[in-house]
Amino acid sequence: MxxxxxxxxxxxxxxxxxxxxxxxxxxxxxxxxxxxxxxxxxxxxxxxxxxxxxxxxxxxxxxxxxxxxxxxxxxxxxxxxxxxxxxxxxxxxxxxxxxxxxxxATPPRVRPATRSTLSAAQARALIDAETDPMWHLMWRLSFELGMRQGERLGLTVDEVQMIDGVCCIVVRQQLQEFSEDERDFPADMSVRYLEDSAYLVPPKTNSGYRVIPLPQSLAVELLAFIKARGNLRPDDLVFVGADGKHLRRQADEEPHFAKALSNAQIEGHYVPHSARHTAATAMMQLGLNSAVRKSIMGHASVSVTDTVYTHVSTADMLKATSEIAAMLSID
Structure with missing residues (x-):
């Protein structure tokens, strides 16, 4: 059967x-x-x-x-x-x-989900209205780089690197929380336990591993934030709560994002992941080619032509992320 x-x-x-x-x-x-x-x-x-x-x-x-x-x-x-x-x-x-x-058999016809996206002006207003240095950085990483929530929450000091003279984030993990019945990890899966139910785990797909060059002002802000935190070890989380523990999606980031929307007087139903949609939309509006967009966003759906024949350089991606920052009037 x-x-x-x-x-x-x-x-x-x-x-x-x-x-x-x-x-x-x-x-x-x-x-x-x-x-x-x-x-x-x-x-x-x-x-x-x-x-x-x-x-x-x-x-x-x-x-x-x-x-x-x-x-x-x-x-x-x-x-x-x-x-x-x-x-x-x-x-x-x-x-x-x-x-x-x-x-x-014929697959079901799936109606595409409506994804909420903020305009460039709304994204700029939200970032400008944020007075907390940590959350200001969080929103910039979300809107300018399109980083996933788990990638930002799980960002460690050693993922921030200088490559070819450019400050980059080398994405190689994400923070996820697992209940007790979800912790039977595959033998070949590299995981790092943090505390409580939090673990650092690899990206779901190979495309999730990527290097993202930072626009100049974002690089300066991020490096200054890390320096201000004091003597951090390479594997320490960049962003933590007041108790020194990892930030949680529902208990920490989501209410802060809602507060940021309110402070910027933005109405509508938006969640932190909306920032990633906004970044993807900005890249489309700027006319960035698909290989550059997918390299920055870490999308798995890269065409064979892009994968085999196109090499996306650090300079190409830096130009792209700088254009997004300029579109948001940040750089």
């Missing part, structure tokens, strides 16, 4: 190879959406109609069931389809089935 294979797949294929949060996500999709809808079908009998049935089961819901099952989004259906496709790929590799039946 499909359900039996999915249980084995999670245990033998997913858990040993992927980080705990990813395993937990796959497990949730399998147990909440795939198995209840079509888990009783035999693997070799899977047909396109079963994939359609799974999509209908997810998106239509069932108000008459006990308890009532609410309809879910097309994005959830798409996630279930992709997860099942991966599981069936591994079934083919194991010789359990001859081909992946998902290849003969």
């Amino acid at each position: 499909l359900g039996d294979w999915l249980d084995r797949w999670l245990k033998e294929f997913v858990k040993p190879r992927l980080r705990p949060k990813t395993w937990k996500t796959y497990s949730s999709v399998v147990n909440a959406d795939i198995k209840p809808s079509i888990g009783g079908v035999r693997l070799h009998q899977l047909q396109p109609k079963h994939f359609r049935a799974m999509e209908q089961w997810i998106t239509k819901g069932d108000p008459d069931s006990v308890p009532p099952r609410n309809p879910k989004s097309s994005g959830t259906a798409g996630s279930a389809w992709r997860t099942l496709h991966k599981a069936l790929d591994d079934a083919v590799k194991e010789g359990i089935i001859e081909y992946n039946p998902a290849d003969r």
Whole structure:
């Protein structure tokens, strides 16, 4: 049965190879959406109609069931389809089935999520209104470089380096918090425990490892901040709370971002990740080529042409980040 294979797949294929949060996500999709809808079908009998049935089961819901099952989004259906496709790929590799039946089915049409983006003027107002030196730097790293939340919270002193005479951030880790049932890390995954539930872990993909040149004024501000903190060790976090511990996403950064929005009199629903969308939009508006944009942002979706034939130099990226700073009227 499909359900039996999915249980084995999670245990033998997913858990040993992927980080705990990813395993937990796959497990949730399998147990909440795939198995209840079509888990009783035999693997070799899977047909396109079963994939359609799974999509209908997810998106239509069932108000008459006990308890009532609410309809879910097309994005959830798409996630279930992709997860099942991966599981069936591994079934083919194991010789359990001859081909992946998902290849003969049509994926759900997923409606793209609306992403909130601030304008350049709003980003400038938010940064200008911030009086705390640490959070001022945080917002600059967010809006000018498009750094992910975990990358900023997990930034260590030794990630700030001079390369070819240019101050750069060498991104090689991110801060994440793991509950007790999420700490069964793969054997080949390099992790560093900080305190409480916080760990420094590698980026999810190879594209997450990258070098980001800093615009001049941002470099000066960041280096001065590190110097003012005193005798820091190379592996110390650059940004910490008043208690000397790591900053937390929900308890620290998110309320400070909300306060920054209020101080700048910016209305609307924005979260710290909105700054990354804003940076990506600014790069598009500036006409920066895709290889430069993806090198700065650490996006995984780099085309074959960009990957094989295009070399993005430090000078190219410095020019790009300086143009973003100028667009925000910071440099």
